[in-house]
Amino acid sequence: MKLKGTEILLKALEEEKVDIIFGYPGGAVLDIYDQIYKSNLRHILVRHEQGAVHAADGYARATGKVGVCLVTSGPGATNAVTGVATANMDSIPLVVFTGQVPTGLIGNDAFQECDITGITRPCTKHNFLVRNIEELAATIKEAFHIARSGRPGPVLVDLPKNVMAAQTEYDPGNVRIRNHEVLYKPAPKKMANLQTMLQEAKRPLIMTGGGVILSRAAEELTDLARKYRIPVTGTLMGLGSFPGSDPLWLGMLGMHGTYYANMAVSHCDLLLAVGVRFDDRVTGSIETFAPEAKIVHIDIDPSSINKNVTVDLPIIGDAKSALTDLLRFLEEHHYEPDGAPRQAWLSEIDEWREKVPLTYCRNEEVIKPQFVIQTLHRLTGGDALITTEVGQNQMWTAQFFSFDRPNTFISSGGLGTMGFGLPAAIGVKCAFPDRQVVDIAGDGSIQMNIQELATAAQYNIAVKVVLLNNGYLGMVRQWQELFYEKRYSQTDMTYAPDFVRLAEAFGVVGLRATKPGEVEEVLRQGLAAHKPVLMDFRVSREECVYPMVHPGESISQMALGTREMIN
Amino acid sequence: MEKKDHIISILVYNKPDVLARIAGTLGGKGYNIDSLCVNTTTQNDISKIVMTTIGSQATINRIVNELQKLVDVISADDLTNVESIHREMVLVRLNLTPANTEAVRKAIDANRWKVIVSGDTFAMIEITGDKTQIDFALARMEPLGVTDITRTGLVALKLDD
Numbered sequence: 045m046k047l048k049g050t051e052i053l054l055k056a057l058e059e060e061k062v063d064i065i066f067g068y069p070g071g072a073v074l075d076i077y078d079q080i081y082k083s084n085l086r087h088i089l090v091r092h093e094q095g096a097v098h099a100a101d102g103y104a105r106a107t108g109k110v111g112v113c114l115v116t117s118g119p120g121a122t123n124a125v126t127g128v129a130t131a132n133m134d135s136i137p138l139v140v141f142t143g144q145v146p147t148g149l150i151g152n153d154a155f156q157e158c159d160i161t162g163i164t165r166p167c168t169k170h171n172f173l174v175r176n177i178e179e180l181a182a183t184i185k186e187a188f189h190i191a192r193s194g195r196p197g198p199v200l201v202d203l204p205k206n207v208m209a210a211q212t213e214y215d216p217g218n219v220r221i222r223n224h225e226v227l228y229k230p231a232p233k234k235m236a237n238l239q240t241m242l243q244e245a246k247r248p249l250i251m252t253g254g255g256v257i258l259s260r261a262a263e264e265l266t267d268l269a270r271k272y273r274i275p276v277t278g279t280l281m282g283l284g285s286f287p288g289s290d291p292l293w294l295g296m297l298g299m300h301g302t303y304y305a306n307m308a309v310s311h312c313d314l315l316l317a318v319g320v321r322f323d324d325r326v327t328g329s330i331e332t333f334a335p336e337a338k339i340v341h342i343d344i345d346p347s348s349i350n351k352n353v354t355v356d357l358p359i360i361g362d363a364k365s366a367l368t369d370l371l372r373f374l375e376e377h378h379y380e381p382d383g384a385p386r387q388a389w390l391s392e393i394d395e396w397r398e399k400v401p402l403t404y405c406r407n408e409e410v411i412k413p414q415f416v417i418q419t420l421h422r423l424t425g426g427d428a429l430i431t432t433e434v435g436q437n438q439m440w441t442a443q444f445f446s447f448d449r450p451n452t453f454i455s456s457g458g459l460g461t462m463g464f465g466l467p468a469a470i471g472v473k474c475a476f477p478d479r480q481v482v483d484i485a486g487d488g489s490i491q492m493n494i495q496e497l498a499t500a501a502q503y504n505i506a507v508k509v510v511l512l513n514n515g516y517l518g519m520v521r522q523w524q525e526l527f528y529e530k531r532y533s534q535t536d537m538t539y540a541p542d543f544v545r546l547a548e549a550f551g552v553v554g555l556r557a558t559k560p561g562e563v564e565e566v567l568r569q570g571l572a573a574h575k576p577v578l579m580d581f582r583v584s585r586e587e588c589v590y591p592m593v594h595p596g597e598s599i600s601q602m603a604l605g606t607r608e609m610i611n
Numbered sequence: 612m613e614k615k616d617h618i619i620s621i622l623v624y625n626k627p628d629v630l631a632r633i634a635g636t637l638g639g640k641g642y643n644i645d646s647l648c649v650n651t652t653t654q655n656d657i658s659k660i661v662m663t664t665i666g667s668q669a670t671i672n673r674i675v676n677e678l679q680k681l682v683d684v685i686s687a688d689d690l691t692n693v694e695s696i697h698r699e700m701v702l703v704r705l706n707l708t709p710a711n712t713e714a715v716r717k718a719i720d721a722n723r724w725k726v727i728v729s730g731d732t733f734a735m736i737e738i739t740g741d742k743t744q745i746d747f748a749l750a751r752m753e754p755l756g757v758t759d760i761t762r763t764g765l766v767a768l769k770l771d772d
Contacts, residue, residue: 165635350673
């Protein structure tokens, strides 16, 4: 039986077990939307295409499944680009469908035409322009396969209007296994080398990253660290891949890492890095990064190896299978960490932890943003899915909300996309309607995609926005304070809407706290509501995120705010 | 690390935008392509791209790794340190005048240059060889009155598989 292109799309989504898509209609996708109207597919209508991609992204990060969205051609597609680039930087599996003008008009500057495959070539894992109906089913199948295989990433599929109206038999065929998916099974020799390095190390340290979460290897990593008493630090994307409440956890490293994590990196003699890419925010000055350490790097992407940091033992492979192999190898070869030096190393770390704990100056008069986050953690028992926007709100969340489980911290790490948190939270809440989902936001970021409050209200997607409102673009202001002699060029956001009334105008509950004493009550009320809520916390205006490694410096050199610079 | 010329041989699926993906991958990361040659292989749906670029061994390794990540790339190899045959071709148009015709004829005979076509006012010459041979031939032709040239990228083939 012949099917129309639109029917093939819906059938292919069904075969991929897609239960929800986020999207926004338009001229080039009218036929597809007509098909959706006739189907049972759950579709969430966002208010801006960027929101559709971030929502699909949040859904993907929380579930580990492929997130799917659908937007129209031209401006619909270009509005989606920031979302696509965000997912690409953090290796998040998405399939983004864009409408396109009919093939006969491509290249003619038709109404709402743009070369979206050209535009997104550098910020997708791969993309397709489907030129004829015969390719459609196979292309969709391949798109999902590429998005989730190897190092995941977003795949864009451009669908010309006439292709979707044409008819053919449904035949997805088989997906071609490509060269880039060849997974190198780490050779036993590598494991033997690694054991020798562990044996010789007196001060080993594990550095865990987003790859551990993507490959669902948190359990193996946790086993490895606990069994052999190896302390663990993590990148922003790695938060949740090792329990934040475990004494072996040192917190995040890098620019806003903890003092003790950065000191441990700077003094360790073996750094076992898993699923990381040594971003500049993590390493600080490359020359002085982990200067005493031999570095082992486990990563699925060969192009990540020796890219920023030259490593001593590269292991190319999926984190889960590599760590499983390693655990088995160490067990079979009866590896035992040398007790005395290991204890001395852990004690040294504890001394750093006591010397400069992660803290802030409390205040009875003014709400401290860190206090709001700590109170949120206490009231939820840490059992919440947290999204963030980008900037100070993101860094304080990373520092002060302790994440015990993978896929619970959802944040734009690589691209640093303001406006990510609210739509991402909507996507997360769609996947987990019975769990508490909170977007920790700043007043700058929230205004970038505030229109998505309407989406939350329309479907009663009960996300909670914890707005740390300081009336500044806080992180940029912090840099201006520290490096530009407090010339606050264009960062004062005092002119802002009344967020409580704005929330109410959208049909969302609006709450406000202006004094520390009100924080807990507002959070309790907000968390208890079965509706979307925006909580406006008027926080200390010029609070800075500390510790801070100044850009380009060694991560052992940290500014600690009110304290002196400590080496 | 020492920078030198490298030859990268890439097998790709013959798709409309595959060259754009490769050029974009290199350009977007700040690498320059010095020469380029593309055509289909014995299979119509598979093309071979040979390009040359300058960089340290570490840079070239990164380029090869980045290329291998592309979905439409089947393989990418650095041929620099592999036994392989290299050829380029150049077409040269020489201006013929009553004053230089004799000199040009002599040079063509002496160097065994291949004349593809000639008229009263020009001679079109084809030179095939490795980079050194072509550079040498062009240097010899320069004083004779070169009006235009088109030089291909380098093609290379490994001696052994």
